[in-house]
Amino acid sequence: MTVDESALGFGTGERAVWASDPKCSRGRLHPERPSRTRSEFQRDRDRIIHTTAFRRLKHKTQVFVAHEGDHFRTRLTHTIEVAQIARALARALRLDEDLAEGVALVHDFGHTPFGHTGEDALDELLKEFGGFDHNAQSLRIVTQLERRYATFDGLNLTWESLEGLVKHNGPLTDSAGEGLHGPVPRPIVDYCALQDLQLATYASLEAQVAAIADDIAYNTHDIDDGLRGGLLSLEMLEDVPFLRDLLSDVRKRYPDLEESRMIHEIMRRQITLMVEDVISVAQENLARVRPQSADEVRAADAAFAQFSPSLKEADKSIKAFLYANMYRHSEVMLVREQAANIVRDLFNAYMDKPALMGGHWTEGVESLDRSGTARRVADYLAGMTDTFAIKQHRALFDRTPELR
Structure with missing residues (x-):
């Protein structure tokens, strides 16, 4: 499908009708005076960056533990990469870049030490008490556990930022309130009793691009870290058609390139192809549905920010490859x-x-x-x-x- 960009106004720099407008925010649980110099979503983004939880991401693991070396990703560097990709997607789709960035920056706050290992262990230990979920924990951090302000606990983020944090991967319930992926974590249910985050709908398009930016970032940098850490080899990438094509292209263009540069060339191509694919698919979906507001984006029956069928298959193959060869590596x-x-x-x-x-x-x-x-x-x-x-x-x- 060819998108009429001039009709939709892509690239004009003006916020699109489907974007979230900070002037029309549904507000904060505890009312505050507007800032004279920043939008509501800018304030959210800034509050997130200044938290203790954000600083702690520096010493929280992705896959490798901190002792493995200074050049591997941590939760903090991963978060920064996700935020960069989210802003790029938001700009291309004329969204509110500050909201997209804020959701990207806060999305990993609830992760435990030692990556998913710590989360799995805590979930098992808390099974009789409702289990542990890192998204629900992120919500607890920004609504209760950060102790910074004189008149409230948490950060008192806008409804849109909290919605994006909780629902960036899609709705949590059906229209009858039944959990789509099992019971909704208790911290989310409890908060929604105070401020309804509408768990049966999709989140804003800003949150959607933050979610898919997360996929793009960790698919790419986990391969990068695996190659540089010796758990993966360039030859192993040939088992995944998408990666094999990238490797072949780089070798053809630069037959004598040293391995460290070759790895970077593969990774930058992977990010570019995936980002451009998401933009193209989102534009097609927007042209087809033509939502006239952020609420119409939420009410849609599918996410707008997705991979194309071929890239969905590549994404699935990469995840399976990483699971088998890296996440389950004996070391x-x-x-x-x-x-x-x-x-x-x-x-x-x-x-x-x-x-x-x-x-x-x-x-x-x-x-x-x-x-x-x-x-x-x-x-x-x-x-x-x-x-x-x-x-x-x-x-x-x-x-x-x-x-x-």
Whole structure:
């Protein structure tokens, strides 16, 4: 399908009718005076950047643990890459770039130390108390756990930013309120009782581009880290047709290129092709549906920001390749089990003696039932960086694994 860009106004720099307008925000849970110099979504973005949770991302793992070297991604560098891609997509589609960036910057706040290993361990430990979900934890952080402002807990973000955080991957319930992927995590249900985030609809297009920017970023940089870390090889990329074509193109153009530059050339091509594909598909969807407001985007029966069928297949193949060859690599699996043991040990120690957490984490803990104590411990543990979790484990136990 050929899109009439002149009719739709792509590239004019003006915000499109389907974009979120900060002047029409649904507001904040706690009303505040508007800023004289920044839009509502700019304020959200700035608040997110200045949080303790954002700074902690520097020492939280993606796949490799921090000890593996300074050149591998952390949650912070991943988040910055996602934000860059989200802004590029938002600009091409004439969206509000600040909202897209804000959702991208906050999307990993709820991740535990040690990447998905820590999340899986905490989810198992909390199974009788409703489990653990990193998106729900992100919501807890920005609505309760950040303690910065005089008149409210959390960041008091706009409805649109919170909606994007919770629903950037799509609706959570059907129209009857039944969870589409199992029960909706309790922290999300509890917050929606205060401010309805409309869990049965899609999020704004700004949140949609932040979500797909996340896919583009980690598909690319996990391959990059795997190659540079020796878990993957260039020859292994030939098992994935999409990657094989990129590798072939770079080798044809630069037959004598050193491997480090070749890796970068492959990665930059992968990002470019995926970003351009999303823009093209989103433009086609917008031209077909012609939403006249951000709410009409939310009410649609599918996301506007998607990959084309061929890129969806490439995305699926890349994820399967990474799962089999990197995430389940014997070296990674050994570190995963050691890291999971650290999380289990700390959780059990804090459940037995909550006073070990110290500081404000012990406030009122004696009045909590076991479920409340478990959630308090989970909040404390989830906020830890890899390095702090290891430090705390060493302080409490005689033997702590080296995680390498």
